[in-house]
Amino acid sequence: MSASTSHITSSTSPVVSAKGLRKVFGTLTVVDDIDFTIPRGKCFGFLGPNGAGKTTTLRMLLGLSPMTAGELTIFGQPVSPKTRERMGVVPQLDNLDPDFSVIENLELYASYFRIPRVEASVRIERLLRFTALSEKRYAKTETLSGGMKRRLTIARALINEPELVVLDEPTTGLDPQVRHAIWSRLNDLRAQGTTLILTTHYMEEAERLCDELVIMDHGRILDHGTPRALIKRHVEAEVIEIRSETAKGLVLEDLPECRVEDLGTSLYCYTHHAAPLIQHLQDSPGVVFMHRPAGLEDVFLTLTGRELRD
Amino acid sequence: MNDWRLPSAGLGALVVLRRNVLVWRKLIGPALVFNFGEPILYLLGLGLGLGSFIGNMGEMPYLTFLASGLIASSAMTTASFEGTYSVFTRMIPQRTYEAILATPLEVDDILAGEMLWCGVKSLISAVAILVVASLLGVVASWNALWTLPIAFLIGLCFAGPAIVMSSIVSNYDFFSFYSVLVITPMFILSGVFYPIETMPTLLQTIVQVLPLSHAVALVRPLVANQVLIQPLLHVAVLLVYTVIGYYLAVVLVRRRLIV
Ligand SMILES: Nc1ncnc2c1ncn2[C@@H]1O[C@H](COP(=O)(O)OP(=O)(O)OP(=O)(O)O)[C@@H](O)[C@H]1O
Numbered sequence: 001m002s003a004s005t006s007h008i009t010s011s012t013s014p015v016v017s018a019k020g021l022r023k024v025f026g027t028l029t030v031v032d033d034i035d036f037t038i039p040r041g042k043c044f045g046f047l048g049p050n051g052a053g054k055t056t057t058l059r060m061l062l063g064l065s066p067m068t069a070g071e072l073t074i075f076g077q078p079v080s081p082k083t084r085e086r087m088g089v090v091p092q093l094d095n096l097d098p099d100f101s102v103i104e105n106l107e108l109y110a111s112y113f114r115i116p117r118v119e120a121s122v123r124i125e126r127l128l129r130f131t132a133l134s135e136k137r138y139a140k141t142e143t144l145s146g147g148m149k150r151r152l153t154i155a156r157a158l159i160n161e162p163e164l165v166v167l168d169e170p171t172t173g174l175d176p177q178v179r180h181a182i183w184s185r186l187n188d189l190r191a192q193g194t195t196l197i198l199t200t201h202y203m204e205e206a207e208r209l210c211d212e213l214v215i216m217d218h219g220r221i222l223d224h225g226t227p228r229a230l231i232k233r234h235v236e237a238e239v240i241e242i243r244s245e246t247a248k249g250l251v252l253e254d255l256p257e258c259r260v261e262d263l264g265t266s267l268y269c270y271t272h273h274a275a276p277l278i279q280h281l282q283d284s285p286g287v288v289f290m291h292r293p294a295g296l297e298d299v300f301l302t303l304t305g306r307e308l309r310d
Numbered sequence: 311m312n313d314w315r316l317p318s319a320g321l322g323a324l325v326v327l328r329r330n331v332l333v334w335r336k337l338i339g340p341a342l343v344f345n346f347g348e349p350i351l352y353l354l355g356l357g358l359g360l361g362s363f364i365g366n367m368g369e370m371p372y373l374t375f376l377a378s379g380l381i382a383s384s385a386m387t388t389a390s391f392e393g394t395y396s397v398f399t400r401m402i403p404q405r406t407y408e409a410i411l412a413t414p415l416e417v418d419d420i421l422a423g424e425m426l427w428c429g430v431k432s433l434i435s436a437v438a439i440l441v442v443a444s445l446l447g448v449v450a451s452w453n454a455l456w457t458l459p460i461a462f463l464i465g466l467c468f469a470g471p472a473i474v475m476s477s478i479v480s481n482y483d484f485f486s487f488y489s490v491l492v493i494t495p496m497f498i499l500s501g502v503f504y505p506i507e508t509m510p511t512l513l514q515t516i517v518q519v520l521p522l523s524h525a526v527a528l529v530r531p532l533v534a535n536q537v538l539i540q541p542l543l544h545v546a547v548l549l550v551y552t553v554i555g556y557y558l559a560v561v562l563v564r565r566r567l568i569v
């Protein structure tokens with residue numbers, strides 16, 4: 001009886017729950033009273049400009065950074081080595097062990113989790129196939145390309161068959177092929193019921209992968225929801241981008257039914273009815289423009305502003 | 311505050327130790343050349359050369375005197391090198407600890423593993439010197455094998471302060487200060503090359519607070535097959551340095567990494 005109730009609570013209760021989570025470095029408040037809950041089996045994203053506090057938040061989930069204030073539970077427990085036992089981590093910067101080969105890196109990591117050798121080698125074979133690294137098993141990590149290193153880091157994060165995988169910018173700096181390959185692996189994981197937490201600067205990545213996300217800036221959560229809901233809430237349905245150098249002859253006030261944002265190289269015109277605007281632009285000689293549906297990037301820019309960070 | 315809580319290392323320490331053993335095994339050739347080459351140079355060069363002028367020192371042939379001193383000092387320098395350059399490399403530029411800390415292991419386990427590894431390396435250096443010294447015929451009896459666990463303890467004793475250094479420096483250059491201001495003076499003044507009793511009293515008192523003189527006081531009689539004087543005191547000093555060193559190292563590495 002009690003076993004079955006605890007099973008029910010564990011499968012429906014959130015994997016991560018944070019209330020009033022706060023991190024202060026000296027006088028700098030880096031994470032400022034944020035609340036979030038991450039449901040089991042979902043992919044949850046943290047979006048935000050450089051320095052928003054994403055990595056710091058993830059480090060608190062891992063116990064690598066003590067929180068200044070707030071409540072934080074993972075699997076319903078406070079953060080501890082026990083919670084890390086059930087988590088996998090892909091850090092922002094690769095930290096593979098350069099003294100070892102690909103397969104040795106995985107064996108070593110398995111030993112940190114005290115996974116028995118035989119079991120570990122079964123998992124390693126599977127993970128090498130999963131990340132398409134079987135051919136590279138004896139390669140030294142320094143000889144791997146950036147994409148291979150990242151895939152190895154992902155394989156390493158999965159060695160303990162984690163229920164929750166934390167990925168800090170998993171595809172930053174990788175070519176499109178690798179990025180797509182990683183997205184498809186992450187989708188597979190989520191399909192198997194693994195909960196994913198992801199930070200990213202790529203809006204496409206967030207739109208494709210995240211069931212829910214928060215947009216952070218200056219340590220605060222600006223909004224929270226599904227990608228669709230966020231787009232609907234913050235921007236008009238359609239966008240027309242006009243190349244600035246071709247827009248000389250346009251009088252912005254004359255553009256029909258739209259809100260114009262100047263991004264330097266382009267003018268972004270947000271609108272619910274694109275047809276009159278398109279007509280107007282087609283009648284203006286030399287104007288180069290592009291029509292597309294609004295996306296997360298528009299939400300991101302609207303919420304976090306356009307000035308440079310750092 | 312929380313950084314000061316008492317450490318509690320578990321079996322994870324052995325996993326970290328195993329990691330370092332595996333790396334060492336890959337480079338065993340150069341490592342052993344160094345382990346054997348250094349004592350051969352010292353014992354042949356200094357020991358035979360100087361020894362022919364000096365004859366006996368401390369009621370034993372000079373070569374025995376020097377070999378026993380070198381077992382202690384080499385255990386010190388081996389652990390100090392490992393605890394500074396190697397530990398710093400793994401902690402900061404290589405970010406190996408960051409990777410390990412994403413697993414159930416904690417700083418406490420990692421540093422316990424590192425200290426054990428320093429002990430093992432010191433033991434290996436002692437084996438090398440003992441082998442060379444035996445071949446030169448200056449080891450008096452099988453009792454000399456007792457120097458091996460002592461060398462392990464000397465390694466633990468010097469590992470702590472070295473790791474403390476690693477936890478506070480910003481780059482490798484600072485290790486020269488530690489070497490020049492701490493390790494080298496101890497090496498020269500702690501009775502490795504000549505008896506402490508020949509030095510001014512003040513210097514003798516200072517040297518007796520430092521661990522290397524106690525290490526020498528344990529190793530030398532074992533190699534020369536003489537009676538140990540106050541062995542428990544010497545072991546206790548090395549143990550106290552080990553325990554305090556480990557504790558401070560854990561606190562400071564927590565401060566550096568868990569931020
Ligand atoms: N140990 C530290 N001491 C002082 N300030 C820090 C420390 N770590 C991070 N910060 C500051 O905290 C802020 C948030 O950093 P964090 O790394 O969490 O941002 P981020 O959202 O991950 O950014 P990025 O997208 O660039 O990775 C930054 O201003 C950073 O300079």
Ligand SMILES: [Mg+2]
Pocket residue numbers: 054055056092168
């Ligand atoms: Mg970051």
